[in-house]
Every structure is written in structure tokens, then in C-alpha cells.
Amino acid sequence: NAGVMQNPRHLVRRRGQEARLRCSPMKGHSHVYWYRQLPEEGLKFMVYLQKENIIDESGMPKERFSAEFPKEGPSILRIQQVVRGDSAAYFCASSPPSRPTDTQYFGPGTRLTVL
Amino acid sequence: TQLLEQSPQFLSIQEGENLTVYCNSSSVFSSLQWYRQEPGEGPVLLVTVVTGGEVKKLKRLTFQFGDARKDSSLHITAAQPGDTGLYLCAGGHNKLIFGTGTRLQVFP
Numbered sequence: 001n002a003g004v005m006q007n008p009r010h011l012v013r014r015r016g017q018e019a020r021l022r023c024s025p026m027k028g029h030s031h032v033y034w035y036r037q038l039p040e041e042g043l044k045f046m047v048y049l050q051k052e053n054i055i056d057e058s059g060m061p062k063e064r065f066s067a068e069f070p071k072e073g074p075s076i077l078r079i080q081q082v083v084r085g086d087s088a089a090y091f092c093a094s095s096p097p098s099r100p101t102d103t104q105y106f107g108p109g110t111r112l113t114v115l
Numbered sequence: 116t117q118l119l120e121q122s123p124q125f126l127s128i129q130e131g132e133n134l135t136v137y138c139n140s141s142s143v144f145s146s147l148q149w150y151r152q153e154p155g156e157g158p159v160l161l162v163t164v165v166t167g168g169e170v171k172k173l174k175r176l177t178f179q180f181g182d183a184r185k186d187s188s189l190h191i192t193a194a195q196p197g198d199t200g201l202y203l204c205a206g207g208h209n210k211l212i213f214g215t216g217t218r219l220q221v222f223p
Contacts, residue, residue, distance in 0.1 A: 045210035056209050091157050106157035
């Protein structure tokens with residue numbers, strides 16, 4: 001009974017490169033959430049997706065960041081032209097269709113370092 | 116804007132002691148969750164409380180949701196070194212708002 005899977009666990013990029021973070025939700029979960037944890041700060045909501053739909057992206061920076069959750073395959077958080085300030089831990093969470101707003105289960109995170 | 120304030124921010128205690136962590140807000144939440152996060156890992160869900168006044172127990176951990184659903188507490192009895200970690204409360208609709216966190220260190 002696998003939990004939420006994220007890969008890679010660690011990602012190093014140089015300024016200006018693209019970062020792609022992947023998240024596979026728990027089996028049977030159709031709601032995916034992305035959060036960012038900056039160094040010495042708390043977890044902050046970025047985006048909430050269901051299959052093929054973005055439900056709430058109010059926490060996403062307006063530029064360079066995008067997210068998708070296709071019909072098949074994992075959810076992807078994409079950061080274009082990364083800058084040093086994007087260095088953070090990015091966590092994905094999922095929840096079952098019956099309880100979409102609470103009871104979120106988190107993955108181990110992807111730690112992005114921008115050189 | 117909904118905010119969740121946790122206290123204390125840091126707590127260092129000896130094995131065997133009891134402790135209580137508080138999570139407070141001026142807003143009403145339909146539910147609150149408690150998570151524990153260890154360094155380099157994601158938050159692990161401990162419990163969800165839904166009903167005002169609800170009390171849930173998880174071995175040595177007791178969680179309470181305030182009657183007005185604006186606050187919650189986590190009580191640990193006879194703390195052990197394995198309880199060391201960052202404790203987070205969280206609530207919200209569609210997107211979780213996380214508390215400021217309580218970093219607990221239990222010394223043997």
C-alpha cells in the first residue's frame with residue numbers, strides 16, 4: 001500500500017534551467033496538492049488539482065510556475081528559469097475523492113537547490 | 116486571512132515528562148489536522164478532528180478540538196525520544212493553512 005511518491009528526492013539546477021517535480025498520489029486518490037517549504041519557514045499552499053483540472057492555484061507565483069495532473073501519469077510541478085529564491089522543499093499531498101479538503105497525505109518531498 | 120498560531124515554538128524536555136502543544140486561531144475551522152515532520156521528510160498525518168469538543172487518543176497522544184472549533188491541543192503523556200520532531204497543526208478548505216509549528220526535543 002504505497003504512499004504518496006515524489007521524485008526526484010533531491011534536484012540541483014543552475015539558474016535559468018527548468019525544474020520538473022513529479023508526484024504520484026496514493027492509490028485511489030484523485031486530488032493532488034502542492035506545497036512549498038522555504039528554509040526556516042512554514043509550509044505554504046501552492047496549487048490544488050484534480051485529474052486534468054486546476055481547481056485552485058491561488059498560491060502559485062504568477063510567473064515561471066505551472067502545474068498539471070494529466071489523465072494518465074503523475075502530477076508535475078514545473079518551474080521555468082529557476083532562480084536562487086526557488087530553492088526549497090516542495091511537497092505533494094493527495095486526498096481521496098470522498099474527503100477532498102481535509103485528511104491530506106504528504107509525500108517525502110523534493111528538495112530543490114538552485115546554484 | 117486565516118492564521119494558526121502554535122505555542123510553544125520550542126520545547127525541550129526529559130524522557131517521561133508530559134507536555135501540551137497549543138494551536139490557536141481567531142477563525143473557525145471545519146476541521147483541524149495534526150502532523151509530525153522529521154528532518155528531511157514530509158509531514159505525517161497524526162489525526163483529524165472534526166467536531167467541536169472532540170477528543171481523540173492515539174496511544175500516548177491526546178488531541179482535543181475546541182468547542183468553538185477555533186483551537187486545538189495536543190497532549191503527550193510520558194514523552195519518549197522517538198516523539199522528537201516538528202509538530203504542525205493545519206486547517207482550511209481546499210488548501211491547508213499550516214500553523215507556525217512546535218519543535219519538540221525529548222532527551223533520554
